[in-house]
Amino acid sequence: MYESYYGLSGKPFQLRPDPHFFFGSKGHKRAMAYLEYGLSQGEGFIVVTGEVGAGKTTLVRNLFNHLPSEQIVAAHIVNTHLDPDDTLRMVVAGFGLPYEGASKTDLLTRLEQFLRICDQQNKRALLVIDEAQNLNPKTVEELRMLSNFQTDDKSLLQTFLLGQPEFRTTLHSPGMQQLRQRVIASYHLGPMDATETRAYVEHRLATVGWKGDPSFDDGAYAAIFAHTGGIPRKTNTLCDRLLLMGYLEELHNFTAQHVNEVIADIADEFKLPESGPGSADDADISANLGALQSLDQRALDNAQTERRVSAEILDERMMRLEKSIVSVLSILKKIVATPGGMPAAGTQATNHTTDQPE
The missing domain is CATH 1.20.5 (Single alpha-helices involved in coiled-coils or other helix-helix interfaces)
Known part of the structure; x- marks a missing residue:
């Protein structure tokens, strides 16, 4: 809608994680370095935590985007409200293996055979678990057991655990000692600062052909950061609505007042029905x-x-x-x-x- 009005080739602030829009803030660059180091080790667990919308999934997808697809076979699991057996089925299904009606023994046998074939083809099997904070201890233990698949000289499966900060509580609970010993890299992805938030907005706009229309004054950038706290997803949501308002009201320059109007509109949309006098x-x-x-x-x-x-x-x-x-x-x-x-x-x-x- 507003893309053609501002001469953009696409939506700059979509919510879907897209490595094409990856922005290397200080935190994201540091996290990327940890991921690359972990991958170079070829074994164990890599843990990345961060607030909701901090960009954890985008970070991992950007990493995959820079790896030769013929070298990595990845399974990505996002539904983590599962018991250990269902999680095993999800892992098997994530690698494209048959799972319906199979016993746990059959599932483990199929998965091991698949991992050995990948190794013979010089491919690396990578399991990515999103929303890891929802995993219960038994399920985490089941995932740890999968890391026991190995040859004489290397592990056959490596696992990324992406979750919100509370996953670290699970990780440091008394029963997780064996898992902690297998974590080779861990990083907490924090929010961007004010300068990075401004650069982030301009980066995403430039990615879809932005030539300065619309423009944002200093007050607008300050208001964006004040509301979003440097969280990428919140920034995307706010800026997308801001551009929509600009299209509807034919604006080409945004100020703090415009940003605050959009913030107020969003807040009104999430209010509970009024219960005051006259409602x-x-x-x-x-x-x-x-x-x-x-x-x-x-x-x-x-x-x-x-x-x-x-x-x-x-x-x-x-x-x-x-x-x-x-x-x-x-x-x-x-x-x-x-x-x-x-x-x-x-x-x-x-x-x-x-x-x-x-």
Whole structure:
């Protein structure tokens, strides 16, 4: 979309790891030196750690890009949430060997035969495990066991372990001593500094034919670094959106304000639905609370009414009882006062006339 607007031959800030865009920062050059040294040894494990998006996979692919393909046979595994047996199947499948329905013994036999054939053809078998921080200790131990395939003078399989910083915790746990003894090179890939981040942006643009359009002032580069912290993937995401905004608004020079606008847009896209006053969710919640309060009030009113009615009924009954008691007492008095124990003739039991004879 914006490529043709700015006269670029392709997307400079794609997220897919591409060795064509490899940028040799100080950290990446140092990591590359460790990888090359490790490969020259032809055995053991090479460990590269770094933050998410630091460029670990791009680093390894760039290394492969500089090696004769006829000398390296590589298997790349990125799904590491696996148990040891499934990991072995992934390794076998990664080298293009049949694995379906095979027992563990069959898988190991096929893999060993394949590795020996590679050796006879003067090829090196390389296993690359991405996202190594997800490996559980049993799976790591299974990978270590694969390094036991060897001839009298050399190992038949070499392994790269790429992971986030927490993989180093796994590596230094008590049960990993045998693996640590087989690590011949290890490097932690850190972020780029501000100067390298600027050079990185310009390098990727130049790779697709950038001739200075669009331009970035010093404030824009500072804002890019402040947001991304020198992490390549975050830099790619931000700059890709920045160029898209430039295309939509017909911009040819980016300032810190433009960068910050894009940062704000990206932040808004990842916000949770608003829950403040006036939001749809808040309206729903308020309506529900209002309904609950209304129900509670009705229930309270009903309960109060029932109590009031019950009290009124009880009061009425008490009044009737009191009247009955008064009447009974009056009759008893008359009975006691009349000779013979009976009321005088013509005297009503329920009235209050005197008990004197006429």
